[in-house]
Amino acid sequence: MESTNLVNVTRGNLIESVHHGHIAVVDAKGNLLYYAGNPEGVVFARSSMKPIQAIPVVETGAADHYSFSDADLSLCCASHNGEKMHTDRVLAILARAGLEDTCLKCGTHPPRWEERYRELIREGKEITPLYNNCSGKHAGMLVTAKHLEETLENYYELNHPVQQRILAAVSEMTDYPIEEIEIGIDGCGVPVHGLPLEKIAYGYARLAQPDDLPEKRRNAVRRVAKAMITAPEMVGGTDRFCSDFMRVGNGRFIGKVGAEAVYCIGDLETGLGIAIKIEDGNSRAVYPAAVEVMKQLNLLTAEQIEELAGYCRPKLRNARNEVIGELVADFNLQQTSSSQV
Numbered sequence: 001m002e003s004t005n006l007v008n009v010t011r012g013n014l015i016e017s018v019h020h021g022h023i024a025v026v027d028a029k030g031n032l033l034y035y036a037g038n039p040e041g042v043v044f045a046r047s048s049m050k051p052i053q054a055i056p057v058v059e060t061g062a063a064d065h066y067s068f069s070d071a072d073l074s075l076c077c078a079s080h081n082g083e084k085m086h087t088d089r090v091l092a093i094l095a096r097a098g099l100e101d102t103c104l105k106c107g108t109h110p111p112r113w114e115e116r117y118r119e120l121i122r123e124g125k126e127i128t129p130l131y132n133n134c135s136g137k138h139a140g141m142l143v144t145a146k147h148l149e150e151t152l153e154n155y156y157e158l159n160h161p162v163q164q165r166i167l168a169a170v171s172e173m174t175d176y177p178i179e180e181i182e183i184g185i186d187g188c189g190v191p192v193h194g195l196p197l198e199k200i201a202y203g204y205a206r207l208a209q210p211d212d213l214p215e216k217r218r219n220a221v222r223r224v225a226k227a228m229i230t231a232p233e234m235v236g237g238t239d240r241f242c243s244d245f246m247r248v249g250n251g252r253f254i255g256k257v258g259a260e261a262v263y264c265i266g267d268l269e270t271g272l273g274i275a276i277k278i279e280d281g282n283s284r285a286v287y288p289a290a291v292e293v294m295k296q297l298n299l300l301t302a303e304q305i306e307e308l309a310g311y312c313r314p315k316l317r318n319a320r321n322e323v324i325g326e327l328v329a330d331f332n333l334q335q336t337s338s339s340q341v
Helices: 046-053 055-059 070-076 084-096 114-123 135-147 161-174 197-208 215-230 241-248 283-296 302-307
Strands: 004-011 014-026 032-036 042-044 182-185 191-196 253-258 262-267 273-278 315-317 323-329
Touching: 004 273, 004 283, 004 315, 014 197, 014 283, 032 197, 042 182, 042 197, 046 055, 046 135, 046 161, 046 191, 046 197, 046 215, 046 253, 046 262, 055 070, 055 135, 055 161, 055 215, 070 084, 070 135, 070 215, 084 135, 135 161, 161 191, 161 197, 191 197, 197 215, 197 253, 197 262, 197 273, 215 253, 241 253, 241 283, 241 302, 253 283, 262 283, 273 283, 283 323
Parallel strands: none
Antiparallel strands: 004 014, 004 323, 014 032, 014 273, 042 191, 182 191, 253 262, 262 273, 315 323
């Protein structure tokens, strides 16, 4: 199956551009219920995999040993803005393990929160890996290695026990053979995992409803999901869809963006897992698609949709800040026979 049109970009009365992509909706038993495009296509989950990557932080005992709060664990799942609330917490996590931010191997980019970037420039401060949107995830990896007395210098390499535990968790949560997972290198330098889109959705279904998992894994998954829902501001930050979506969800949903236009959702009430991939990698299309999926599955109330209105049909503006177009979701999910049982 080929990709399908998911989101139109309008200018005036014309559709100027189109974003194609793929969607998979899976239940907690692994059944594909709804789809668009090719749900079997292999894609890199990118940062959407962070909630699963955080599971070993709990299972190894590192989270308890270093007194992780919900906000700490939520930050391990984050692609954060680099706001002060994020960077201060990364430093606090590392400090409890006797580590410094110089141990972070995630590389450097300016903070996503523009005001924080301006502050750093005004203060003449250096931009360090602390401001990388993945520094929370890397902090979780580092303290896990420290807790288990493993080497710290190469915690980001595929053959390190930290990454091997994560790889095993990804395989187990998605029910996909470990030897078939495609491995690439993510923007922050750690291994990134490529799987069929429907298997990524299944991973999120199990994050939402882990009832069939062994007790230790089940408890860890519930703790990760609770952390994200309790402290959604850590997952993204101000004016970020992940944080706003989970806040609006009132404890029902977990959601996580991934680079190159991936978005994943788990519904704790129904056990549905949703995975979306915009084929051209343009993230501007992923949020309208995500809200539209939720609307078509009747998972959001009218009030919740209104609260997310800015993400439903984002406006396009010119250099004078005039609205000159918008992004509009334009697809219908296809049902499988499993959805009619």
